[in-house]
Amino acid sequence: MSAIPAIPPAYEGEWRTPYRGKVAMFGLIIGESAIFTIFVVAYIFYIGKSLSGPTPQQVLEVPIFITICLLSSSFTIMLAERALARNRLSGFAAWLGSTICLGLIFLGGTAIEWHELIFRDGLTISTNLFGTTYYSLVGLHATHVIIGLAMLSLVLVFALAGRMGEQHAERFAVLAMYWHFVDVVWVVVFTVVYIIGR
Amino acid sequence: MAENSIPLPGSIDLAPARESGGTLLEWLHEWIVTVDHKRLGILYILYATFFLLVGGAEAVAIRIQLAFPLNHFLSAQVYNRFFTMHGTTMVFLVGMTFVFGFANYIIPLQIGARDMAFPRLNAFSFWVTAFGGLLLYYSFLGGGGLYGVGNAPDVGWFAYAPLTARAFSPGHAIDYWALALIVSGFGTVGTAINVIATVISMRCKGMTMMRLPLFSWLLLVVSGLTLVTITPLTAAQVMLVIDRYLGGHFFDTQAGGSAVVWMHFFWIFGHPEVYVLVLPAFAIANEVIPVFSRKAIFGYPAMVAASVGIAFVSLSVWAHHMFTIGMTSFSNTFFVLSTMLVGIPTGIKIFNWLATIWGGKIRFATPMLFCTAFLFQFLIAGLTGIMLAVAPWNWQLHNSYFVIAHFHYVLVGAIVFCIFAGFYYWYPKATGRMLSETLGKWHFWLFLIGFHITFDTMHFVGILGMPRSIYTYEPDRGWNTLNFVVSSGGIIQAIAVLIFGFNLVWSYFHGRVAGNDPWDAWTLEWNTTSPPPPYNFVQEPVVRSRRPLWDEKHPEDPDWGYEE
Amino acid sequence: MRRFRSFISNHRFCELPGRLALALLWLPGHGPQSTPSIMAPASTPAQEIHSLSYFVLSITGGIFIVVAGLLLYAIIKFRAKDSDSEPAQIYGSTQIELAWTVVPVLIVIVLFLTTARLIFAIQDAAEPPSALNVTVIGHQFWWEFRYPKFGIVTANELHVPLSSSQDPQPTFLSLLSADVDHSFWVPQLAGKTDLIPNHPNSTWINPLQPGMYVGQCAQFCGVQHALMLLRVYVDTPEQFAAWVRNQQLPAMQDPSVAAGRQVFETQACINCHTIQGTVATGRFGPDLTHLMSRQTLAAGAMANTPANLRQWIKDPDTFKSACLMPAMQLSDQQLDQVTAYLLTLR
Numbered sequence A: 001m002s003a004i005p006a007i008p009p010a011y012e013g014e015w016r017t018p019y020r021g022k023v024a025m026f027g028l029i030i031g032e033s034a035i036f037t038i039f040v041v042a043y044i045f046y047i048g049k050s051l052s053g054p055t056p057q058q059v060l061e062v063p064i065f066i067t068i069c070l071l072s073s074s075f076t077i078m079l080a081e082r083a084l085a086r087n088r089l090s091g092f093a094a095w096l097g098s099t100i101c102l103g104l105i106f107l108g109g110t111a112i113e114w115h116e117l118i119f120r121d122g123l124t125i126s127t128n129l130f131g132t133t134y135y136s137l138v139g140l141h142a143t144h145v146i147i148g149l150a151m152l153s154l155v156l157v158f159a160l161a162g163r164m165g166e167q168h169a170e171r172f173a174v175l176a177m178y179w180h181f182v183d184v185v186w187v188v189v190f191t192v193v194y195i196i197g198r
Numbered sequence B: 001m002a003e004n005s006i007p008l009p010g011s012i013d014l015a016p017a018r019e020s021g022g023t024l025l026e027w028l029h030e031w032i033v034t035v036d037h038k039r040l041g042i043l044y045i046l047y048a049t050f051f052l053l054v055g056g057a058e059a060v061a062i063r064i065q066l067a068f069p070l071n072h073f074l075s076a077q078v079y080n081r082f083f084t085m086h087g088t089t090m091v092f093l094v095g096m097t098f099v100f101g102f103a104n105y106i107i108p109l110q111i112g113a114r115d116m117a118f119p120r121l122n123a124f125s126f127w128v129t130a131f132g133g134l135l136l137y138y139s140f141l142g143g144g145g146l147y148g149v150g151n152a153p154d155v156g157w158f159a160y161a162p163l164t165a166r167a168f169s170p171g172h173a174i175d176y177w178a179l180a181l182i183v184s185g186f187g188t189v190g191t192a193i194n195v196i197a198t199v200i201s202m203r204c205k206g207m208t209m210m211r212l213p214l215f216s217w218l219l220l221v222v223s224g225l226t227l228v229t230i231t232p233l234t235a236a237q238v239m240l241v242i243d244r245y246l247g248g249h250f251f252d253t254q255a256g257g258s259a260v261v262w263m264h265f266f267w268i269f270g271h272p273e274v275y276v277l278v279l280p281a282f283a284i285a286n287e288v289i290p291v292f293s294r295k296a297i298f299g300y301p302a303m304v305a306a307s308v309g310i311a312f313v314s315l316s317v318w319a320h321h322m323f324t325i326g327m328t329s330f331s332n333t334f335f336v337l338s339t340m341l342v343g344i345p346t347g348i349k350i351f352n353w354l355a356t357i358w359g360g361k362i363r364f365a366t367p368m369l370f371c372t373a374f375l376f377q378f379l380i381a382g383l384t385g386i387m388l389a390v391a392p393w394n395w396q397l398h399n400s401y402f403v404i405a406h407f408h409y410v411l412v413g414a415i416v417f418c419i420f421a422g423f424y425y426w427y428p429k430a431t432g433r434m435l436s437e438t439l440g441k442w443h444f445w446l447f448l449i450g451f452h453i454t455f456d457t458m459h460f461v462g463i464l465g466m467p468r469s470i471y472t473y474e475p476d477r478g479w480n481t482l483n484f485v486v487s488s489g490g491i492i493q494a495i496a497v498l499i500f501g502f503n504l505v506w507s508y509f510h511g512r513v514a515g516n517d518p519w520d521a522w523t524l525e526w527n528t529t530s531p532p533p534p535y536n537f538v539q540e541p542v543v544r545s546r547r548p549l550w551d552e553k554h555p556e557d558p559d560w561g562y563e564e
Numbered sequence C: 001m002r003r004f005r006s007f008i009s010n011h012r013f014c015e016l017p018g019r020l021a022l023a024l025l026w027l028p029g030h031g032p033q034s035t036p037s038i039m040a041p042a043s044t045p046a047q048e049i050h051s052l053s054y055f056v057l058s059i060t061g062g063i064f065i066v067v068a069g070l071l072l073y074a075i076i077k078f079r080a081k082d083s084d085s086e087p088a089q090i091y092g093s094t095q096i097e098l099a100w101t102v103v104p105v106l107i108v109i110v111l112f113l114t115t116a117r118l119i120f121a122i123q124d125a126a127e128p129p130s131a132l133n134v135t136v137i138g139h140q141f142w143w144e145f146r147y148p149k150f151g152i153v154t155a156n157e158l159h160v161p162l163s164s165s166q167d168p169q170p171t172f173l174s175l176l177s178a179d180v181d182h183s184f185w186v187p188q189l190a191g192k193t194d195l196i197p198n199h200p201n202s203t204w205i206n207p208l209q210p211g212m213y214v215g216q217c218a219q220f221c222g223v224q225h226a227l228m229l230l231r232v233y234v235d236t237p238e239q240f241a242a243w244v245r246n247q248q249l250p251a252m253q254d255p256s257v258a259a260g261r262q263v264f265e266t267q268a269c270i271n272c273h274t275i276q277g278t279v280a281t282g283r284f285g286p287d288l289t290h291l292m293s294r295q296t297l298a299a300g301a302m303a304n305t306p307a308n309l310r311q312w313i314k315d316p317d318t319f320k321s322a323c324l325m326p327a328m329q330l331s332d333q334q335l336d337q338v339t340a341y342l343l344t345l346r
């Protein structure tokens, strides 16, 4: 073959393709967004359509504090990423730990909120359309937080066991992507449920 | 040398031995634990083929029942279960699994990769999907169902609310339907993600996106579309399960819930889904038609653009399934427009195929026969689609057999035909032997005749006012003869399919040995042995154009000279 | 009012190419009355749709002839005769590709505009004061018809007055559902519209030829969706007036069948059926006050004959398995008596 003159180079420069982990996580996020979109649309469509109380105005308070916690966890995980990339492992573990704590506080807050709604206001998923849509949407998001926390904790275990290093930075970045997504979704849920819906 | 040349075709002895030594058990175990994309691809395809037979058998039963007015072959209940299971099976267990079967087997070979991006995820997805299918069919076997009540789903594949509510569907038929599809949905999403990651990240040196073979390009689009298509269905079905098990009210019309919301959610899934099914058919045609016309595909960039265009437009047309639910005249008008717009990118594809054939030297081997029939049939199916998109006419045609005819023209006339084409085209690569051309011709002509007897006639039954989903009809409606004709065609198709099944088995043992490149084709999968070794390529290929093997075979006139 | 008349007396557009397409496709133009062919319209909306369909058929038919013709020519002309050399490779041509993008765009615009015009014409047609209003309520698996103006409640067989472009007597139907989705479809009169629980819909018909028109439920609604048949009788003004007068009467009180009536009123029948002027006020099943004025029983499941009626009451499943009326386990004597009683309800 090399007998044929003037074979152009197959490509200019070094041949690189995107990191498959990032691509896959991006795909997952697209899919997840579609799921959330459906639930959010359902929530908005059913606002004020309940035939019986209680209504959001009566029972919902705006969960400012836990929202701040969750959003700031996006920031701490970013610092964790940095630390890992620079191979500062203790810093990494610290930031990762605080991310997990913030996530747990958020879950705790939700748990308290639900407990009050159920036992103080008698609002369950079967009470009325508001109950159905509210628990499904917020619950769906909470499940994602739980999954995220599970994976983060796993990483923390490895980190404390000294099994993490900068060679894992790219993979951890993928996990961070997911966590950022969970936070962004909360911004949407928060606006829909506690601002528009109330 | 190695740098600027494609590795020479590996010699036959590289092909793995046909019967892997060892006991049957070991062999079985090997297949169950495999993470090799080729084996998983074959598993997917066998699984789909099996359910094609089952779904087809259900269709044949449906047709026997409808062959005569007031027939008593199936009871009302059984008929409703059969048409529901037929539709659900054919769309989810046949269509989707064929798509990802071919994707799994072909894409890594075509882009010069050694495997999918995530082999283990790949295996996981397949087994999850498979489990979903079995769960769905357990509703038949389980007779009484899990808790002694209910049976196979009987509410249509669209499962309109509130018929699916506990009040109207006690028992567990609906639960099987929802849970089975949720489960297999996870598998589908997993594979879709895998395909995307593979095509984007695993391409061999030099295979830029504009050199990607169209088959891989379209399956990339399909996978992207799948991500935003299956997930809304999953969401809606989760809501349905919440309604049925936790007493939710999403679709509970007694408590202010809305039946229309379900329709929207279902068709937001349902319409893009049909393009998820048809784009792979296009993908196969994009490989077969050029090779058998001996010409490069006409207007490659336009083909890519059209596919992406179809995917996007198809997200905005869902309510053309809902013209009769009493939407405002404005929204009706909007969905008429968006639906008709799909005709434009689709038209571009048809014309490009026409231009590809034009001036070629067409070899009518079985794959090309199926693709030729596909061109005509898809043209007709598309045009009946346009007729249905004319909202006022749709008020008449909706839920009539005209619709059934329209979508079987696509689902069978386009998709099943192209899948058969794909079988005849790639079987040699997967098994090392050719499918018998004689049996292939019989299969083609019989299936073609049966198809047209059945589905051409169906249009007229619909125009004479016969609605779908009815297990029987009055003798004085003037539908008797036509229905009998339709049914007889179904039998002929069945015979053809049985011949095909026989061909698959017979040729595996007695077929002509294929060699690496039986069709004198141009994409990388033909550059390795048949069947390919586990690692696919002796050394990672390097490509300079869309048709690396053409460059190889025609050094005097290589493709790269013509591509930007 | 004027707007309405001017609309219904509207001429059919594109009759000629339509007929042409028809001849090409050989569609059965007319069938016996009992064939609900959408190609044999007898009422304004159906007729308008019918002529639009000719127009669309001719355009799509045209596209088919051109494209299929080219395909056919290509596969015949370009069959491989020798296989020694490869044909010339052509990779694309912007001009051609542009051409076959623009032409379809133009076609789509035409199709869209004609379609849009008819959507608005039919969906937003103003209701003339002369119009008759009927409420249609879908049940698993039968139809309830209520005439608020006349205080009539009946089932499965709708009677409407004949209309004409001189003095339009259209019937406007408001569509409700008592349980699941159904769809009201009488192909010769109008396109279908769904009956959806707590999503009220409406449609209208303007029948221009007297006669009986068959239709049936067109949205899968459960086991017996197939036997949810429907009849529309288009009566001349006199016939219609007579029918209304009869329906408005209370139920026949014939002492000779008192025993049957006694059975009916002591059985659960009254929980589900209404018979005007008796204690039977159930709403779950069809109103039986003038049962004998109907040609069929149980939404067209069978002809309304004494034998069928008796068998139906004995065991509905023989005609309509798993329909929502239970077999009432009556003794043969009770059956005879009840049947005799119902047979008097003209």
Ligand code: HEA
Pocket (backbone or CB within 6 Å): B158, B274, B275, B277, B278, B320, B321, B322, B339, B340, B342, B343, B344, B346, B347, B348, B350, B378, B379, B381, B382, B383, B384, B385, B386, B388, B389, B390, B394, B397, B398, B399, B403, B406, B407, B410, B411, B415, C063, C067, C103, C104, C105, C107, C108
């Ligand atoms: C793979 C499957 C597939 C595909 C590809 C399509 C393609 C199309 N379908 Fe179809 N459809 C189904 C599967 C499919 N459909 C199914 C399963 C249902 C029923 C679901 C159910 O109810 O159970 C359905 C139902 C359905 C309906 C609802 C019917 C009803 O229930 O009332 C409508 C209405 O608009 C419709 C329209 C179209 C259109 C406009 C296209 C277009 O994509 C067609 C585009 C192609 C062409 C137009 C031909 C080629 C173009 C040219 C030659 C260019 C020139 C042409 C023009 C300018 C017009 N389809």
Ligand code: HEA
Pocket (backbone or CB within 6 Å): B052, B053, B054, B055, B056, B057, B059, B060, B062, B063, B083, B084, B086, B087, B088, B090, B091, B094, B095, B155, B156, B157, B158, B404, B408, B411, B412, B415, B416, B454, B468, B469, B470, B471, B490, B493, B494, B495, B497, B498
């Ligand atoms: C890919 C999708 C696909 C395919 C391939 C088919 C194939 C066929 N379909 Fe299907 N059909 C649908 C998708 C499909 N269908 C959908 C989505 C619906 C809507 C369901 C709903 O409304 O809910 C539907 C509904 C539907 C109806 C309407 C039912 C109703 O509304 O009452 C009818 C009626 O004729 C029908 C007939 C057929 C026939 C004759 C075939 C033939 O092409 C089949 C040919 C036969 C075979 C391919 C296999 C034959 C093999 C054997 C018989 C061997 C024996 C095997 C064993 C004993 C195990 N189909």
Ligand code: CUA
Pocket (backbone or CB within 6 Å): C138, C139, C141, C181, C182, C183, C217, C218, C219, C220, C221, C222, C225, C226, C228
């Ligand atoms: Cu009522 Cu179908």
Ligand SMILES: [Cu+2]
Pocket (backbone or CB within 6 Å): B270, B271, B274, B318, B320, B321
């Ligand atoms: Cu569609």
